[in-house]
Amino acid sequence: MGENGGMLALVRLRRGVVGESRRVCHLIPVPAGPVPSHLTALCGEAIFPGEAEVLDGLRGMPCHACLVESAPSGPGFLANAG
Numbered sequence: 001m002g003e004n005g006g007m008l009a010l011v012r013l014r015r016g017v018v019g020e021s022r023r024v025c026h027l028i029p030v031p032a033g034p035v036p037s038h039l040t041a042l043c044g045e046a047i048f049p050g051e052a053e054v055l056d057g058l059r060g061m062p063c064h065a066c067l068v069e070s071a072p073s074g075p076g077f078l079a080n081a082g
C-alpha cells in the first residue's frame, strides 16, 4: 500500500539496461489514469516501458531509497527499533 492507499508495483530494471549493482527492486505507485510515457519510482528513478520487469514479489536487493520513502512516517515507527 502506498500513500493515499494507492497500489505499489515492484519493478526491476532489466539486465543490460543498467549494471547489476543498480538492478534493485523499485517501488512504483501504479497510476490510476492512462498509462504515462514513463513511471517514476518513489526514489525518483524514471522507469521507461521495456526497460523494467514487474515482479510478483520482492526479489533480490530492494531499493533503499524506495523503502525509506514507503515507510510510514510519524513518531513511534522507529522508537522500538533498537
Ligand SMILES: [Zn+2]
Pocket: 025, 026, 027, 041, 042, 043, 044, 045, 063, 064, 065, 066
Ligand atoms: Zn527506488
